[in-house]
Amino acid sequence: MKRVILIKYGELTTKKGNRNFFIHTLYQNIKNKLKKFDVTIYKDRSRMYIEFLDSDFHFIKEKLDCVFGIHMYHVAYIVDTNIDAIKDMVCQLVQDISFSTFKVETKRSDKSFPVHSQEMNRILGSIVLKNKDGVTVDVHHPELFIKVEVREGHSYIYFNEYHGCGGYPIGSQPKGMLMLSGGIDSPVAGYLAMKRGIPIDCVYFEAIPHTSLEARNKVVELSKKLAKYSDEIHLHVVNFTKIQEEIYKNCHPNYCITIMRRMMYRIMEKLANKYHGLVIINGESIGQVASQTLTSMSVINEVTSMPVIRPVACFDKLEIIDIAKKIDTYNISILPFEDCCTVFVPKHPVINPTLEQALKEESKFEYESLIQNAVDDVNTIVVKEEDSEFSDLL
Ligand code: ATP
Ligand code: MG
Secondary structure (H helix, E strand, C coil): EEEEEEECHHHHHHHHCCCCHHHHHHHHHHHHHHCCCCCCCCCCEEEEEEECCHHHHCCCCCCCCCCCCCCEEEEEEEEECHHHHHHHHHHHHHHHCCEEEEEEEEEECCCCCCCHHHHHHHHHHHHHHHHCCCCCCCCCCCEEEEEECCCCCCCEEEECECCCCCCCCCCCCCCCEECCCCCHHHHHHHHHHHHHHCEEEEEEEECCCCCCCCHHHHHHHHHHHCCCCCCEEEEEEEECCCCHHHHHHCCHHHHHHHHHHHHHHHHHHHHHHCCCCCCECCCCCCCCHHHHCHHHHHHHCCCCCCCCEEHHHHCCCHHHHHHHHHHHHHHHHCCCCCCCHCCCCEEEEEEECCHHHHHHHHCCCCCCHHHHHHCCEEEEEEEEECCCCCHHCC
């Protein structure tokens, strides 16, 4: 009996004109994720199908669970769209399953198929009752759902469902530049942005020797976790030491964080231009710290006209932590290595900075050339998804 993985697109179904583009992007992403496996993938406007080797299912599932654009998938048995063939197949399949109550749900996509869904449910239900001892129908809480999709040419029968991670396929939007610190918020922001279809490059600002190589490794590890959801990720490491030292030498302590973040945004915009990113993404959350009050954000944001996407802006910390745990970044984020923001935190960072004062503080040192040097000297690390122990065996 032949089985395929049957993929449902979910949110993509709301797309009209550019639906084919979304489906094709998803197709390419799945093909890329499964390139190590012996699979055949084909698609139509409402479903994608993967022929696979049974022994690979566990590993394939692990990959599919990280592909955005998949709403749900099933392992389905294929049969010709023919009433007798469907009846025979259902009858055979239920013999090997143990259950006491069931319900049949038919979806008739092939409108030329002469038997309507309700009638199919009834016919198949009575076949099961007749051929399987001790079972009854329970339409409210069945132990077993027998789902049948009647499509043109082939029909699909399945008993299981796996939830995909939803969203839009990565690559259905242009690239974004994620400011990735070693904290909890920014990996979550990156994940949520990717879920909207945005491929990301990551940018990490370090201030060696004030920050350690362990802090950088933490960010590499976080990038690996994000790479599970996309292809390899480019992590650009910015040497921020000189700029930070100049800020702390010249500016009023209360304004150091505001100025530091304005410098970061300036560098981000230049890096976005250099690496063809269209937006800046970060883990800022309204009110979380002094630099994330709305007043601070507006003074900091003033240095760039590039859109800044803040996926966790309105989440509270517990909501962010929940996602961080789900995507397995939390335990890395809480490792205690300090990054450049925490090393230099002043006692009383300004909560309501003014643009006028920020400009005054900045004018106390020559930053243009420092920024350009930081952009020119950026060190790019290509981070690949960590293969699981199982994939290593392939
Ligand atoms: P996170 O917000 O990721 O938990 P954090 O709380 O230490 O880390 P904040 O001070 O809240 O960071 O900074 C807000 C955002 O600015 C971060 O979410 C991140 O996007 C960006 N950011 C801060 N520090 C860095 C850094 N060293 N490199 C890159 N981006 C940074
Ligand atoms: Mg934060």
